Amino acid sequence: MAKFVFLGDLKLTDKSVRVGSKLQKIVSDAHYVIANLEGPVTQQDKPRADKKGVALKNGLGIRRLIDDLAINVLLLGNNHIYDFGEDGLLDTLSFCESRNISCAGAQSKSHDGSDIVRLEEAKVAIFSYAHQEGPVSRGRGNGYGPYALPKLQDIINQINELKSLDYLVIVVYHGGEEYFNFPWPRRMGWCRRLIDSGANLVIGTHSHSVQPVYQVAPGHYIASGLGNTYFEDSCQSNNIHARDSIALEFDSDSGRLAIHRIKADFEKCDVDIINDVSQPIDFSMFNQYFYQNWSKESRQYITGSLNRGSKRAARGEWWKRFIRPSHILFHFIRRIGFKKNRNIRDIDILLCSLPIFGKFYSKKIYAEGQNEFSF
Numbered sequence: 001m002a003k004f005v006f007l008g009d010l011k012l013t014d015k016s017v018r019v020g021s022k023l024q025k026i027v028s029d030a031h032y033v034i035a036n037l038e039g040p041v042t043q044q045d046k047p048r049a050d051k052k053g054v055a056l057k058n059g060l061g062i063r064r065l066i067d068d069l070a071i072n073v074l075l076l077g078n079n080h081i082y083d084f085g086e087d088g089l090l091d092t093l094s095f096c097e098s099r100n101i102s103c104a105g106a107q108s109k110s111h112d113g114s115d116i117v118r119l120e121e122a123k124v125a126i127f128s129y130a131h132q133e134g135p136v137s138r139g140r141g142n143g144y145g146p147y148a149l150p151k152l153q154d155i156i157n158q159i160n161e162l163k164s165l166d167y168l169v170i171v172v173y174h175g176g177e178e179y180f181n182f183p184w185p186r187r188m189g190w191c192r193r194l195i196d197s198g199a200n201l202v203i204g205t206h207s208h209s210v211q212p213v214y215q216v217a218p219g220h221y222i223a224s225g226l227g228n229t230y231f232e233d234s235c236q237s238n239n240i241h242a243r244d245s246i247a248l249e250f251d252s253d254s255g256r257l258a259i260h261r262i263k264a265d266f267e268k269c270d271v272d273i274i275n276d277v278s279q280p281i282d283f284s285m286f287n288q289y290f291y292q293n294w295s296k297e298s299r300q301y302i303t304g305s306l307n308r309g310s311k312r313a314a315r316g317e318w319w320k321r322f323i324r325p326s327h328i329l330f331h332f333i334r335r336i337g338f339k340k341n342r343n344i345r346d347i348d349i350l351l352c353s354l355p356i357f358g359k360f361y362s363k364k365i366y367a368e369g370q371n372e373f374s375f
């Protein structure tokens with residue numbers, strides 16, 4: 001039996017980051033410290049030729065942070081791990097090997113990978129998958145890059161198989177609604193089915209925001225968004241939550257889980273726990289506020305006011321405040337209207353944003369869940 005600490009997304013520049021004493025204490029008490037590595041650890045200059053959008057990699061700072069946080073499991077199943085191609089991923093795999101770090105979630109062309117880290121001593125299996133949004137993901141055993149999230153039934157079959165071998169099962173998926181403080185109800189329905197199938201923890205990364213942690217039953221939890229443990233990059237400069245995250249402290253013996261709130265400071269280059277430990281929310285409370293909040297955030301998303309804090313226009317650019325909401329609304333409607341880019345989540349967000357109806361519709365799509373995340 002063992003103690004685990006789960007951290008969120010990591011993306012560092014070359015700067016060294018200091019770990020505060022409170023955070024140091026909880027990681028030193030743990031047998032396994034696990035984090036999502038958002039982008040390869042590499043000195044390669046050029047992103048892979050077909051890379052679209054921002055390419056992320058970890059600079060020299062990650063080395064010290066991994067040592068100071070005593071991270072011994074890195075999850076590579078995310079949308080940036082293959083941004084610097086085969087060479088970037090191979091650099092990352094040798095980095096993990098040189099530090100004796102277990103990893104999973106991505107495969108290279110020349111080496112077989114795995115979508116599961118098996119910690120045999122603790123009898124724990126941790127899945128690492130990237131959601132399928134865009135061309136970064138590859139199917140299982142189907143090439144290279146991050147492992148794509150399989151269909152629900154395929155994951156359930158794997159959970160059943162591991163449970164029959166007496167493993168404690170943890171599913172970590174990299175995907176989710178960026179900057180939302182509540183996950184898409186279909187995603188919650190999906191998480192719930194995994195828990196009902198026997199998974200002990202279902203954990204989400206990638207949202208760049210902290211989302212609620214629920215206890216569904218003793219020893220069974222859903223934490224859909226851990227946030228950015230330390231994510232210093234220009235692509236996060238407009239995110240008011242970029243410095244916030246939670247660490248989950250999980251005892252596989254007692255099944256207890258504790259939550260620690262973490263704050264990163266990019267000016268001082270440090271990261272630490274900022275307040276007292278808190279407990280997960282009992283799932284019986286879920287109905288009381290989830291749908292209402294999701295519906296409200298859907299509305300804010302469409303008008304552009306979700307996560308708007310640091311995006312406020314400068315004084316001399318007051319006109320942007322008026323133009324921005326209509327600009328966002330226009331693009332959102334364009335996404336919904338043109339079939340090529342249309343996805344089920346956008347349509348759900350639109351319907352959930354409607355007053356009164358939105359709350360009931362949110363409830364309906366939670367009950368329906370989702371079979372796969374491919375859009």
Ligand SMILES: [Fe+2]
Nearest residue numbers: 078079080206
């Ligand atoms: Fe991501």
